[in-house]
Amino acid sequence: MILAHGALKDKSLGLENEHETKGIVSARRVVNWYNGSLDNDLDIENEFYLNRAKNVTVIGNGNIFCDMARTLLKDPKEFEVTDMPESAIEILRASSMVNLQSVARRGITHAAFTTKEVREIAAIKGIELYMMKDEVQRSMTEASEQEMRSNYARAVGRRTEFLLKSFRAI
Numbered sequence: 001m002i003l004a005h006g007a008l009k010d011k012s013l014g015l016e017n018e019h020e021t022k023g024i025v026s027a028r029r030v031v032n033w034y035n036g037s038l039d040n041d042l043d044i045e046n047e048f049y050l051n052r053a054k055n056v057t058v059i060g061n062g063n064i065f066c067d068m069a070r071t072l073l074k075d076p077k078e079f080e081v082t083d084m085p086e087s088a089i090e091i092l093r094a095s096s097m098v099n100l101q102s103v104a105r106r107g108i109t110h111a112a113f114t115t116k117e118v119r120e121i122a123a124i125k126g127i128e129l130y131m132m133k134d135e136v137q138r139s140m141t142e143a144s145e146q147e148m149r150s151n152y153a154r155a156v157g158r159r160t161e162f163l164l165k166s167f168r169a170i
Contacts, residue, residue, distance in 0.1 A: 062112030107139025
């Protein structure tokens with residue numbers, strides 16, 4: 001599980017045993033790892049089990065989720081011509097992940113990513129995109145309606161329309 005809440009520093013969600021449970025890491029640490037940051041402090045072998053985990057859950061649905069999704073879902077060969085560290089590419093090659101899911105705390109209109117970012121994910125070959133129909137319907141609240149009438153209504157509308165057309169509702 002990856003906690004992707006857009007903070008510069010790790011932020012606790014207050015989950016029971018959040019800091020003691022293996023396999024729960026912050027997005028900052030994962031991003032620092034695959035970007036080769038000098039601040040990388042992720043022990044990839046003992047904390048983020050891509051070579052053993054079939055399912056990865058990201059709590060968050062913003063641009064950091066999109067960046068991680070593109071990285072975790074793309075064919076690692078695509079990174080060979082980039083400045084991604086070879087050690088990260090090797091781990092991605094050995095990944096056992098077959099499912100990546102985003103758990104959002106708000107509705108579809110409140111997603112904190114651009115249409116361009118989610119289009120890049122939708123263009124990745126060999127993946128299926130889906131969303132939970134009932135959850136999407138329940139997320140259409142008064143706050144969603146306000147978002148659709150906001151100064152950003154055009155962008156929110158385009159992104160929401162793309163999501164509804166591109167993701168299979170189950």
